[in-house]
Amino acid sequence: MIPNALLKRAHFGRASLAFAGGLALVASGGLAATAGPTHENSNNNTSEKLRAAVSVDRVVGHLEALDAIADANDGTRASGTPGYDDSVAYVVGKLQAAGYSPVVQEFMFPYFQQLSPSVLTQISPESQVYAAESFATMTYSGAGEAVGAITAVDTTGTAGANTSGCEATDFDGFAAGSIALIQRGSCSFAQKASNAEAAGATAVVIFNTGSEGSTGPINGTLGAPGIEIPVLGASFDVGVSLIGENVTGTVTVDTVSENRATYNVLAETATGDADNVVMVGAHLDSVVAGAGINDNGTGSAAILAVAESMQKVKTANKVRFAWWGAEEQGLLGAEHYVADLAETGELDRVGLYLNFDMIGSANFGRFVYDGDNSAFPVGPGAAEGPAGSGQIEQDFHDYFAAEGLASGETAFSGRSDYGPFIAEGIPAGGLFTGAEGIKTEEQAVLFGGVAGAPYDACYHAECDDLSNVSVESLDQMSDAIAHLTLTYAMNTTAVNGVGDNVKGNFKQKGGFEGNPLGGGTESGGGLHPEHDHDSELADR
Structure with missing residues (x-):
């Protein structure tokens, strides 16, 4: 269980728990029990230094810990289960070791699990x-x-x-x-x-x-x-x-359906403009069916590695990292947090939001959220990107182009935690390497992999474990996350018009323009299509 601690208001949001320790960490080959800091002992204030510190080995180490947590908890890390609580404990412990003061925000959510197959019979006539x-x-x-x-x-x-x-x-x-x-x-x-x-x-x-x-x-x-x-x-x-x-018959159903507590985890840099917060988020929970190592251990592990490696950076803008709970039940953690900020008048301080949900798909594509709606016009399958979102998209494409990597686009489909942010007009963007969608011939040429096969054949399934992750994709995506997080930590002028100075020794790569070559994908990650928020409630 997460221990009770001091209730806080402040810019992390209302009704949050300041984590005071006392939660046992799950040991996994020594990873979760390590007491010392895991970030480089240096000020990683350039893209090159930060990307070197956010090594793929560091990210994989976090994935190994999350996989071990699932193994110790009936194969799942779903919100409302001990596996999720242990995942929260792991993230909090690593943040504390790196010098952060993480906040754990509790909220209630509707938990549901089917324990065994249902039965329907007709007895007579x-x-x-x-x-x-x-x-x-x-x-x-x-x-x-x-x-x-x-x-x-x-x-x-x-x-x-x-x-x-x-x-x-x-x-x-x-x-x-x-x-x-x-x-x-x-x-x-x-x-x-x-x-x-x-x-x-x-x-x-x-x-x-x-x-x-x-x-x-x-x-x-x-x-x-x-x-x-x-x-x-x-x-x-x-x-x-x-x-x-x-007519007579039987109906047999074996389920758990109840309201349970779960948690968001938040941590922010000590420096930077608190009126222009750069938020970087990933959902920490899995579905009940599996460990959720690609969905979304990969995003969670990558931003944890970035947070660890940025702790000593003197940022111009405050950077707030978020690990969301209950995303798989309908983006509930992010919705709770955004509503909380709106209620307390703190939402206007969020300058932009970056979302990372599934960045290690085994048959991956390099997809960037289509912030300007150029590939996926506003309609049933794509929400409008708020002003500034197109610049975030371009910045990701520019980064990949500089690395000689093709990039495609994915729709703001509403299937991940950016949804509550763009609904409030906050510029957003992020990366996605594919879920249940099928890779095209064009994409196989540009990104490698197998055409005609899903990007992630284990999406929302029991087999989404450590063996379901492409280390190549994870390496490329975590570098892009590090680069853009540091970029906006120093300057968001092009995105939201706030700030005009770059602090410290940070140097943005320049002299290139992104060229999105890869075919896009509509799905945008996160939830199953049939679980899109409120999609089945009306029954019209």
């Missing part, structure tokens, strides 16, 4: 066990086993959306103790399930509309914990087969 691919457990479903009559609620199974289960009166005459069979349409899954639970249903099966493109199983969410009975989303054919007189 026919005996049938429905195939696993014909239905899915609703996220935040309650747990339990229901056996009994299956009663259709205000539906005859005709194709098309309807109001089935949306009104309490739909359940007039419903026999308590029955399983409610409801058709999709008109109101949220949560409203349908809540009405059924209030009517005494022991379980709920919500089946698809049967309209074109809506015949398969529903992979939906109830939005938050609160429904205590099992809720499944079924295909249209399954739903229709359960309509009739004297």
Whole structure:
């Protein structure tokens, strides 16, 4: 458990915990238990020196520690689990060893885990066990086993959306103790399930509309914990087969659905303009299914190595590093933090935000967030980049061009922690090496790797462990992160018009222009597409 400590307000945000120690670190081949500082004992105030200090061996060392933490905690580092708490402890310990005073910010979030496969059967008038691919457990479903009559609620199974289960009166005459069979349409899954639970249903099966493109199983969410009975989303054919007189069956669901505490970790440089904060972030949590070493141990490890190596740099702008919790549940850590800053009047002090989510994909591409929307115009798959975001994009392309490396673009798709920042008009950018998208022939020529295969075949899967990381990609991306973080630590004028001096010995590389050659990718990393924030809540 994270220990209670002094509550702070200040520029880290309201209701934060100043980490006071006392949290046991997980040993992993000596890495997590090392007491001494891990950064170079020098002022890494040039790009060359900082990139040398942020060696790929240092970054891999952090990944080895996170992988060992997952191994010691049932193979996961998901928010709300001991594996995540131990990941927080590791990051905090390394920051303290490097001379920072990290802050741990606690917040509550809706935790959900399916412990074993669900079961749906018809007992009578026919005996049938429905195939696993014909239905899915609703996220935040309650747990339990229901056996009994299956009663259709205000539906005859005709194709098309309807109001089935949306009104309490739909359940007039419903026999308590029955399983409610409801058709999709008109109101949220949560409203349908809540009405059924209030009517005494022991379980709920919500089946698809049967309209074109809506015949398969529903992979939906109830939005938050609160429904205590099992809720499944079924295909249209399954739903229709359960309509009739004297139909009985079973629904069995084994889940955990509850509100839990989790944490963001923040640390900032001792020097720099506190009214022009450069934020550098990565989510620290994994999905429940795996260790999350590429997604997103890689981003977390890289910015940790940069933070360690920058501790002695006298920055012109304050640099604040952030490790976000509960990103995989819908960007919740970053959303909590941005809302907190807005409430306390501190958000205007954030000059820009850099996001690093998946930077070591095994079949990688070198993708930069499309801040000027030139490759991915504003629309359903791409949000608008706030003013200044295009300059961040160009600066990354320029860096790669100087290194003789092709770079492509990825959309501001809303799938990672930049989302809450750009929603508030804060310039943002970052890097991404690919998730479930498929590498094209053009990209294979430019970046290497295998065309026709996913960038990360283990995305959100159990196999996302240390063996799932490209060290080549990790090396190139961590150098780019170091270079741009130091660039903006010294001067953000081109991005947001603030400041006009470069302090210390920092020298920006110059005399080149980026030439983004690689084909782009729409996905933008982070969440599964079906988990885009609020995407399944409306059920319209």
